[in-house]
Amino acid sequence: MSDNRVDPSGNTEAFRAFKAEPSTEPAAASKTPLIVGGIVVAVVLIALIVWLVS
DSSP: OOOOOOOTTSSHHHHHHHHHSOOOOOOOOOSHHHHHHHHHHHHHHHHHHHHHHO
């Protein structure tokens, strides 16, 4: 009975093919909170500048 699994450490070519497979790590976090935070900071700064000039 043959084993269909290939040991990636068996040779260099198998190891490189193993490393080239896409990882199963979770996707990067969304940047939406960062964008919303930047907009809030910008609005607060503009309000502060308007208040100081008045």
